[in-house]
Amino acid sequence: MSKSLHVPTMASYAAEGKQPEVLFWVGCAGSFDDRAKKITKAFVKILNNIGVKFAVLGTEESCTGDPAKRAGNEFLYQMQAMTNIEVLNAYEVKNIVTACPHCFNTIKNEYPELGGNYEVLHHTQFLKQLLDSGRLKVEGGQFEGKRITFHDPCYLGRANDEYEAPRELLRKLDVELVEMKSCKKKGLCCGAGGGQMFKDAEKGEKEVNIHRTEEAMEVNPDVVAAGCPFCNTMMTDGVKNKEKSADIQVLDVVELLANAKDL
Amino acid sequence: MENVLEYLPQVLFILALAYAVYFFTRNVNRLKRNINLGKEQNRSDRKKERLKKMMRVALGQSKMVVKPIAGFLHVIVYVGFVIINIEVLEIIIDGVLGTHRIFSFIGPVYDVLIASFEILAFLVLAGVILFWTRRNITRIKRFFAREMTAWPKNDANNILYFEVVLMLLFLTMNAADHQLQINGAAHYVQAGAFPISKFLLPLFDNMTNEALIVIERAAWWLHILGILFFLNYLYYSKHLHILLAFPNVYFSRLDPKGKFNNNETVTQEVKTMMDPNADPYAEPENDGDVPDKFGANDVTDLSWFQLLSAYTCTECGRCTSECPANQTGKLLSPRKIMMDTRDRLEEISNHLNKGESMDDGKSLLGDYISKEELWACTTCNACVEACPVGIDPLSIIMEMRQYLMMEKSDASPELNNAMSNIENNAAPWPYNQQDRLKWAEETN
Numbered sequence: 114m115s116k117s118l119h120v121p122t123m124a125s126y127a128a129e130g131k132q133p134e135v136l137f138w139v140g141c142a143g144s145f146d147d148r149a150k151k152i153t154k155a156f157v158k159i160l161n162n163i164g165v166k167f168a169v170l171g172t173e174e175s176c177t178g179d180p181a182k183r184a185g186n187e188f189l190y191q192m193q194a195m196t197n198i199e200v201l202n203a204y205e206v207k208n209i210v211t212a213c214p215h216c217f218n219t220i221k222n223e224y225p226e227l228g229g230n231y232e233v234l235h236h237t238q239f240l241k242q243l244l245d246s247g248r249l250k251v252e253g254g255q256f257e258g259k260r261i262t263f264h265d266p267c268y269l270g271r272a273n274d275e276y277e278a279p280r281e282l283l284r285k286l287d288v289e290l291v292e293m294k295s296c297k298k299k300g301l302c303c304g305a306g307g308g309q310m311f312k313d314a315e316k317g318e319k320e321v322n323i324h325r326t327e328e329a330m331e332v333n334p335d336v337v338a339a340g341c342p343f344c345n346t347m348m349t350d351g352v353k354n355k356e357k358s359a360d361i362q363v364l365d366v367v368e369l370l371a372n373a374k375d376l
Numbered sequence: 377m378e379n380v381l382e383y384l385p386q387v388l389f390i391l392a393l394a395y396a397v398y399f400f401t402r403n404v405n406r407l408k409r410n411i412n413l414g415k416e417q418n419r420s421d422r423k424k425e426r427l428k429k430m431m432r433v434a435l436g437q438s439k440m441v442v443k444p445i446a447g448f449l450h451v452i453v454y455v456g457f458v459i460i461n462i463e464v465l466e467i468i469i470d471g472v473l474g475t476h477r478i479f480s481f482i483g484p485v486y487d488v489l490i491a492s493f494e495i496l497a498f499l500v501l502a503g504v505i506l507f508w509t510r511r512n513i514t515r516i517k518r519f520f521a522r523e524m525t526a527w528p529k530n531d532a533n534n535i536l537y538f539e540v541v542l543m544l545l546f547l548t549m550n551a552a553d554h555q556l557q558i559n560g561a562a563h564y565v566q567a568g569a570f571p572i573s574k575f576l577l578p579l580f581d582n583m584t585n586e587a588l589i590v591i592e593r594a595a596w597w598l599h600i601l602g603i604l605f606f607l608n609y610l611y612y613s614k615h616l617h618i619l620l621a622f623p624n625v626y627f628s629r630l631d632p633k634g635k636f637n638n639n640e641t642v643t644q645e646v647k648t649m650m651d652p653n654a655d656p657y658a659e660p661e662n663d664g665d666v667p668d669k670f671g672a673n674d675v676t677d678l679s680w681f682q683l684l685s686a687y688t689c690t691e692c693g694r695c696t697s698e699c700p701a702n703q704t705g706k707l708l709s710p711r712k713i714m715m716d717t718r719d720r721l722e723e724i725s726n727h728l729n730k731g732e733s734m735d736d737g738k739s740l741l742g743d744y745i746s747k748e749e750l751w752a753c754t755t756c757n758a759c760v761e762a763c764p765v766g767i768d769p770l771s772i773i774m775e776m777r778q779y780l781m782m783e784k785s786d787a788s789p790e791l792n793n794a795m796s797n798i799e800n801n802a803a804p805w806p807y808n809q810q811d812r813l814k815w816a817e818e819t820n
Contacts, residue, residue, distance in 0.1 A: 117819065118816050120813070141802075141805065144812045145803060145805055145807045145812075145815075169813065172810050172813060174812055175802030175809060176798045176802050178798070180794060180804050181795060181798055182636060183755045184777065184781060184794075185774065185781035185787075186778075186781045187639040187642045187671075187781075188645070189798055191643060192646055192650070195646060195650055196650075218632075218635075222631070222632055223635060223638065226638040226643075227643065267754070267755075267758075271756065271757045271758065271760075272632060272757055273633075273634050299758070299761070299762075300758075301703075302700040304704075304754060305754070306754040307754045307755030307756070308755075308791055311791055311793070311794035311804050312787075312788045312794075313788065314706070314752070315701070315706045315748050315751055316706065316748070317701070317705035317706040317752075318704055319704050319705065320704065321700045321701070321703075324703060
């Protein structure tokens, strides 16, 4: 589907003196990482398809500072946070949606203390709301009956107690939702959080993502559904490492929805 | 002379009690002093919510039962110990006043009470034996980490042995008393019901009342002295959790787990840096408040709550068994973080007890916790979620990382690269911020 995407910026809205319904915070992975960009585009396709008026910051967006904060560089984190808050407040942003649980958590929980107060939703929560209000229609499509297991991102699940929104979206696809041994509150990390994405792991018996992939493989899924670009990378690598790429797809929840709608 | 001898047991009892209370108070005061070495942290807000959480998690054991077998056994032992303590109250009054079973005047209710203490004592005994089996025969993995050797290992078993001995003494005391009641011995009022200890009666066949009195008195004394000893063992043991679990849960974090502490000192610095009107050469306004360091490398840099948590930790290892780093063979163990914090605090405490300086050239970071452990953390919060008593090992890891990063610039080159990328290009990878919207032009 090579239909071009409609991605307005906050600057263009502001130029017309208008406000979008919601700001889509794309995040660094969603902007630059080849795999994560597909998630970004899938989300935009759905927003375009059902006519949600959204905008992005584009070149005015910068890293939320999450990796800096979790790595212990509070200075860098707060510099990033305050710069972003200045931009967001200048545009009088009220609602934010993002497909990255790390951006989601940081803006929602940690920006308020630095002067940034917004309603922040993870894209699965946002889509769930659209579903509930009837704007988004979801049907099984190509994933009907497929075995799908959802890998809880730490910063959506444990960190913010959201376990149901992604699962409800998946159930709408008429899939066979199966749970891994460690799920929800006890969900096992993919290994990318806390700055680990940007460094080599410490010495050990194996990599965390391999460990998690093994747990996923125990339930024989057709698809491992993710809700985080970093989890997605880690699980994709894990599946590749196990030479299972032909049998197990790793897809973001929004990619499953977009694919089901043939967007 | 005879009169004096008559009061001797009472005098001895009061002396033993007074000494136990004195020693316990001294240790409680040391505990308070040590916890107060920690930094200020406001946890006096949202009192109702805190009280509710304490009722649910500490009193209600809601997180213990996440692991059903251990949880069930723990609830039995916990309920047993709390309720049997009503009996200890009677024993203490009897000991001070020289009476025997002073509560027996309440009649049938007393019978019910004694009977239920006996049943609970039996259940505690069974629970403790199963606990011991799990720890020593089944060898559950989380009890065999590298931090679970020497004292921590012995301590865990000591507690179990102690509880077995106390319960056996309690039941022996009751059985002998019961036999004396049956024999109609003087001073042994007809009181209580003995559904468990009655099975011990055959042991006393053909014994004289004198011998029975010796057994009853010996069991009575050993039981109460054992309890007073146990009370004072707490401070040196993981068993301290029976007291500290309550305040620790009460003062634990209520915010979402993803919300990490905001470092206020850094906020002030960053605000000044970003203020276009700030005079870069100005003297700091209140230089008395300038912190000596960012982050933590010793226990005195941590908050009082984190130190309270270190004393609360019961070394169950649920945190460590959920930790993704630990599961994949890395050095990090959240339980060890808490134990190290406590051990280092106790080291400082010993200096203070001797009137020495706290500064011994050692620190928590380096002498106890290694960088390798700290850098293995994925900040996933599994340890925080797993803790049955509201401990947050992650917050300690984070503050020590802050120290490594901001005071020592001590991170791997890869991580430092990501940091400078964020600083220079506003993303952890070396892409240009001006290219941030390029994806929107791509068609696939």
